[in-house]
Amino acid sequence: MTVVKELRTKLGLTQKQLAANTSSKLAFIQKMERGLITPTIEEIAPVAEFLGITPGILLDSLKLRALDNIGEGYKTSLQGEAFTIPRVKPITPDRLYMVDLFCGVGGLSYGFEQTGRFEVVAGLDLLSDRAKTFSANHLHAFSVCSDITKITPQTIQDNAPRPFIVAGGPPCQGFSSIRPFRTLTVNDERNNLFEHFALYVDALQPEWFVMENVVGMLTHKNGETLTTILELMQSIGYRVSWKVLNGAYYGLPQSRERLFIIGNRQNVDFVWPEPTHFYVYQGMAGRYSQVLARDLFHGALPPAVSVMEAIGDLPPIIAGGNATQYEREPLTPYQATIRNGAQNLALHEATTHSDKMMEIIRQSGRNISAVQHLVTSGFSTSYSRLDADEPSTTITVNFVHPSSNRCIHPIQHRALTPREGARLQSFPDTFVFNGKKTQIVKQIGNAVPPLLGEVIAEAILANIA
Ligand SMILES: C[S@@+](CC[C@H](N)C(=O)[O-])C[C@H]1O[C@@H](n2cnc3c(N)ncnc32)[C@H](O)[C@@H]1O
Structure with a gap:
């Protein structure tokens, strides 16, 4: 029995319920339980977080290869009708x-x-x-x-x-x-x-x-x-x-x-x-x-634009919270440009985290070593907080989950919101993203910055x- 099935059964959930709770496709859960697919750490992170184990352990237990940079986040199988x-x-x-x-x-x-x-x-x-x-x-x-x-x-x-x-x-x-x-x-x-x-x-x-x-x-x-x-x-x-x-x-x-x-x-x-x-x-x-x-x-040149120069004008929100209105004027030239005249604030919605994850977030630092006593595995940049005064590290396809590459807000206790990720990727606030939140996060993380x-x-x- 795979660890996914074991933990799911302990929680008394059906495959369908696990899929719904992790915004995954039912077929993905089914195939993972049967060992038919080799998902990336990004893809299994929401499932791992929900089941209360680290993605690394989940990967190990599935006897999967480690994250390979090549093809990161790409899907290459035909999805539906053309x-x-x-x-x-x-x-x-x-x-x-x-x-x-x-x-x-x-x-x-x-x-x-x-x-x-x-x-x-x-x-x-x-x-x-x-x-x-x-x-x-x-x-x-x-x-x-x-x-x-x-x-x-x-x-x-x-x-x-x-x-x-x-x-x-x-x-x-x-x-x-x-x-x-x-x-x-x-x-x-x-x-x-x-x-x-x-x-x-x-x-x-x-x-x-x-x-x-x-x-x-x-x-x-x-x-x-x-x-x-x-x-x-x-x-x-x-x-x-x-x-x-x-x-x-x-x-x-x-x-x-x-x-x-x-x-x-x-x-x-x-x-x-x-x-x-x-x-x-x-x-x-x-x-x-x-x-x-x-x-x-x-x-000779000005320093690189920092995380807070890009997102510092967005209303502070808590994990699980959201805001739909700007509450202040832009504070930096980057913020003024990236708003692009938007009147309403979209996609500034923070992921809800479990109590255990909140504790990890509160204690998190520049790399995983700050929370080593709270987690059992992960990459060196998992569960890590961004520097306020530096550019962010690479935004991945899973930046709304703390287990992903360094994506905890510099001063607030939560992972980045899709809006913050979009800003760090230089998408203007007026850019229209279609789809479910999980798809939008992937759309943002996979893009070439405009x-x-x-x-x-x-x-x-x-x-x-
Ligand atoms: C890195 S993303 C492209 C980012 C894009 N160039 C940009 O500027 O935002 C690669 C894209 O290739 C698409 N793709 C992968 N395999 C494909 C295939 N066989 N046919 C068409 N598109 C494919 C994926 O769906 C994905 O959106």
Whole structure:
């Protein structure tokens, strides 16, 4: 009997009741109990918290592999029926058109639109809640909710003009063989998602492409994966370069590293954006020359935006509480910009915590060592409190649960609210999130921060000027 079943039975709950109490799907609980799936620590955290054990122990008991950065938070199985959502507003002439593949809620492309020069004309994602949120915020875009492997680029071509740029973050599933591009065909089940991305780029013929991924891809298969992707994109006519960018260098109140691969058919030697903020940290990808040197900018630039500079104007609430109105004026330039004229406050709702969890939260510090006597396992950054005067650490897909990566409010006794997570990810308060709260938290945690999208867009504009 698995530990989930054992604890559930002790509590006298049915599988359905456990699913309802943890906002999980019934099928997820059923499959976990039967050992049929290998969930991530993020996915099992709500179940673990509800059952009163740490996610680490639950994982161990399920004999699962440890959290793997690659594919963090991604879903790659087909979810329900494919459908499309028509664009709400007509396409504007004289814009640089953009297609967003694996778009999620489209944080990256939303940032591109903020420059006023780009317009997103199509988006594609597997998950319906992502497609709906994408569509609600990209009014000129035709949205497709489908597994990319189940449709062809023709679906996009039939509904959108030729794009100037194609963006996408194909989940890195790993692959064993390298196949030359000329041997690839659309709808071949052996294609991995990178190959699908390349096939779409080749069919849509954009001048530029931007591919985004987790930093773990650098070391995946000792660098072979990255080399393969670079070669693949070169073989279809693009001049490519890559870099790891940390949002904190560019005004994001979060230390979030992402790998970007950018290519163009204009034979432009892309000049990467210069940092605008100073921040000292030990990066995940520190040994690579493409990662910006840490001490270069000390003194010359303002410090990175801090957590409280980003969220300090939001009304204080207790665990389980919520607020729907702003109670004060913005206190910092970041807060003023991120409100974006919103009149009502949405998604400022804090998770309810058990008495035991409240005790852990009250005693929590910068890492798990402050509460080591209260918990039996967890990662070094589980049950940890954010610094008020520093950018946050990386927001994950489970930041409303203290067992996740460092997500306890700097001064209040609770985990971050979805609104606070959205702010740290640079989503304006007016950005519309569709779906259940659990889906919205994942939408926020999985996104590329719009601010980083805007920075990259400006750099591309400068390169083509
Ligand atoms: C990291 S998220 C994308 C974030 C997005 N680029 C942004 O800027 O916010 C990756 C997305 O790929 C989608 N995805 C995964 N497998 C897919 C597939 N086979 N077909 C289409 N979308 C897929 C996931 O649902 C997820 O929303």
